[in-house]
Amino acid sequence: MTKQKRIGARKEQILKAAEQVFAKKGFQQATISEIAREANVSDATIYEYFPTKEELLFTIPFETTRKGKKDLLLHLSLIRGAANKMRALIYWYLHFFEHHPDYGAVVLLILKSNREFLKTDTYQVVREWARLFVDIIKEGMESGEFKKDIDPYLVRSVILGTIEHSVISWLLIGRPKDLLSLVDPLTDLVVNGINKEDAMDTSRWNINISLERPQEKKISDMPAENE
Amino acid sequence: MTKQKRIGARKEQILKAAEQVFAKKGFQQATISEIAREANVSDATIYEYFPTKEELLFTIPFETTRKGKKDLLLHLSLIRGAANKMRALIYWYLHFFEHHPDYGAVVLLILKSNREFLKTDTYQVVREWARLFVDIIKEGMESGEFKKDIDPYLVRSVILGTIEHSVISWLLIGRPKDLLSLVDPLTDLVVNGINKEDAMDTSRWNINISLERPQEKKISDMPAENE
Amino acid sequence: MTKQKRIGARKEQILKAAEQVFAKKGFQQATISEIAREANVSDATIYEYFPTKEELLFTIPFETTRKGKKDLLLHLSLIRGAANKMRALIYWYLHFFEHHPDYGAVVLLILKSNREFLKTDTYQVVREWARLFVDIIKEGMESGEFKKDIDPYLVRSVILGTIEHSVISWLLIGRPKDLLSLVDPLTDLVVNGINKEDAMDTSRWNINISLERPQEKKISDMPAENE
Amino acid sequence: MTKQKRIGARKEQILKAAEQVFAKKGFQQATISEIAREANVSDATIYEYFPTKEELLFTIPFETTRKGKKDLLLHLSLIRGAANKMRALIYWYLHFFEHHPDYGAVVLLILKSNREFLKTDTYQVVREWARLFVDIIKEGMESGEFKKDIDPYLVRSVILGTIEHSVISWLLIGRPKDLLSLVDPLTDLVVNGINKEDAMDTSRWNINISLERPQEKKISDMPAENE
């Protein structure tokens, strides 16, 4: 193992321990000592790798989110159609929480409500990741799959808000039992809520049929805009 | 002013101050001293009315939620149609946060992720309040306004999740600028997503027409069921 | 009931409650609130009768000791002989504790080790009471019942020290079971230890023992038994 | 200095300071800050070595008592005769207090009346130490030096009670001036009070005649109770 890797491994080890302890105890109740114990290092060693307890917390989602975005881009590139892609996003996010409840607790119960987190590099990575949702929605709008007059940011809020609300409920009170059971109902609700065939606003209870799929746009074509 | 009222007033005064300080500083960073200063009482006086700092926090939404439910029931009784009632709920909730950002910060940034809060009486009141959403959704399902095969709890998660996610964003990064601008798009998305006329699921873009509205059910008929 | 008497009764009521609570909790752990509750008065009322918590404590033995001295003087006047009187003192003191354990706890566990108590009026009454012991001992010395070369203050320390040590043990660990069983052995030990007929001093016994002494046992041989 | 020794030294340093401050101020009035100042460490350092203020208090007599017992066993092994050994015990105990008044104040004014202390390990060590007294008395009973019908626990109470009562008096009001002046009078009183030569029970070695004695009550009438 190279020196570089050894350092990386040690850092990973501490981050893993921190994730566990923060998830179980919350930020304030968690102590550096307990994290150090869990990571089999001394308290002081943690400070060799992270300047403060808060920085340690903020670092937890960094790599995960960066890799998550990379993986998602690959998956999405294999899928045709904005609605299908949206389902993939929803599936992927719920599936991830289902298998990483500690991570979910750290991100949704601690970081999501932390004002300081907004100033971090990690938050920037999270924003980039979250832009995927907007990109897909815009793609659907441009392709004609989705209505033109929707607010993609609202739609993203619907998706993220619903998922995160549900995961919090799952973490704290155990309901729903199974996160993945939400994938299809949520996808359906959102897609039905925004798809082109829905004529709600122009004419009440009208009929619209779209038989052909529009051309997919490549994700890499999407502009890196501000949110 | 009667003795009863004086005590109530003092309690209210402290709760108001606590709401402000908790909203600005968060739970841990807020100090009893600062709350006391804000409330123009001594530290010790706070402990005459609330046994611990945490209990003080937990008490903040009690009356508000209780009254909120009562008010909502009145409003809803004046509205016909589940979709219209749902819009009212969404409007009311967003409108409330728009005018009570400190309250929003306390509830959404502090209490929503607090495991201990789940054990409180206040939480029970919040649950009762949240049942209103489910009741309306079920009303729509029974009346035929909404599809029969939706999960009312998921729909509630969509509404609450979206609103709360948006309010957090509004509180922390100032976007969206105007919470009430979300009312119609969100209502439309949800109602379109679940309404009867829309028989489509993601695989089939089908056509369904429903011209007549079914009979409304009164809210007061709704069973007080467990969730 | 005259006004005077009503006040006295209220004071007595508070003192009784204080005795109970102090005995059960100790001085610091006892609270004015608990004493007030026990006495069926408000906290503030206690301060109508006693200037401070400490003064309340210090007042507890005042009347009891004053009356105790008076009673004892009567009893003693009926008894002939210093040894008999000494037995009466011992009996009286142990009997009193046997029937007033709360009082014993207050006096022996709290007041006896309190430096401030030495400055009080109550302490002066206690000193007068304790002088009875010295008086009896001196009486015995003068009458020839006791040796002339004893220190009456030491003898008093033996009596009071033994009794108080025993009562503390009785209060805290329940041994001895019966305080009054100590009366005669203690009286005998002290009276034999100081009476005229006993002409031995420590320098002379060694001569008497040499021949018939059993073998010494080494301390290290002693079993480490439970007591 | 080895690490082990350094830790021991630091602990000792804190215990010494605590002894001083507790002795001067009492338990409640003493503050951790003052102890820390006296020990030249920070407040927090005290909590590295002792979990609570009360535990710190309870630890003070641990080593001293353990070593005291060990030393006493050595001394006693060099002395022949139970009476002589008893004098040694009395001497040793008074001598110790004479030279360790702070320790005396902690043990006699604070710990002796503390119910919680009875649950500690230190108290068990004290009990073992106190058994030495009983062992010596029993030795004297078996050897024939002391009467057979005495209660060794009462005799111990006489010795400990007298000494502790006297030391408290010495500490609080400065009388007696010299603790060691009590050694011989107390030894004489006790030994005379219980020795075999005492004419009370028609001992074999007696050369004394008692003409004016009032009727004794037989010790053997008393129940032989447990301590």
Added chain:
DNA sequence: TATGAATGAGGTTTCATTCAT
């Protein structure tokens, strides 16, 4: 006389963080 209500004052304890080794 009695008390409800208010508070001043202060100490124990916890930990994140530092630094010499």
Added chain:
DNA sequence: GATGAATGAAACCTCATTCAT
């Protein structure tokens, strides 16, 4: 690089006590 040992800083909470009514 790793850590044992030390500590600065701070805040909750408790009650004895006061005083207007």
